[in-house]
Amino acid sequence: MPQSKGLRAVRHTSGYIRTSEVKGGIASGYNTDIFLGDPLKIAADGTYVRSDGAVVDGIFMGVHLVDSRNEYRVEKSWVAGTVTTDVKLLVATETSGLECEISTDAAAPSNIVGKACNLTMTAGSHLNGSSAVVLNVASAATPGTAVRVKGFSKKVGNVPGDVAILVVEIL
Known part of the structure; x- marks a missing residue:
């Protein structure tokens, strides 16, 4: 994961x-x-x-x-x-045209590509400064307003049907 x-x-x-x-x-x-x-x-x-x-x-x-x-x-x-x-x-600050990678909060089906989703806000770590924000997979069923999924990251082992890293564009 x-x-x-x-x-x-x-x-x-x-x-x-x-x-x-x-x-x-x-x-x-x-x-x-x-x-x-x-x-x-x-x-x-x-x-x-x-x-x-x-x-x-x-x-x-x-x-x-x-x-x-x-x-x-x-x-x-x-x-x-x-x-x-x-x-x-x-x-x-220039979010229009910006593409980001983000982890999902649940298994990401292949048909999530092209859908707009929201983010799940969770606490990060002050130890390393990292965020723990994830893409809310369930929000793909009800159009979100934060990001649109462009595809799956090309990282090794990153596959549809599992908790994944997605490439998204900011809406």
Whole structure:
């Protein structure tokens, strides 16, 4: 069974996967953990927050911050409640045309290709910063809004009918 690491950008139709450094991209004290590969959405105040799995405005790629002790840090994850005086969020913001790999939460049938699906949001690991977000296979029956399945990853042992790694495009 493949291990989930959230959304892993693998290619963009432009040829470049762009990561933007967004100054003030997350609110100081934001009280939700965010992990490398987690989908993000833009909140009403213009900052990024962890997505609910139905909307993807960007993908979390890390954070540079100055913490409450005035120490500069580069992190693979955002710890809920972090207080910062200066923050720069690293985000894959050009999601139109972006293709990612993601693990499924259940056996993926071959007819899932072409279907729109949502994501299942689960907690990641602060130890390695990795996301545990997976593609919700059951959501293929009721059209999702987050991603469309383009195919199965070409990784060895990755086959339809098993928990798999899929290539998806952000909707």
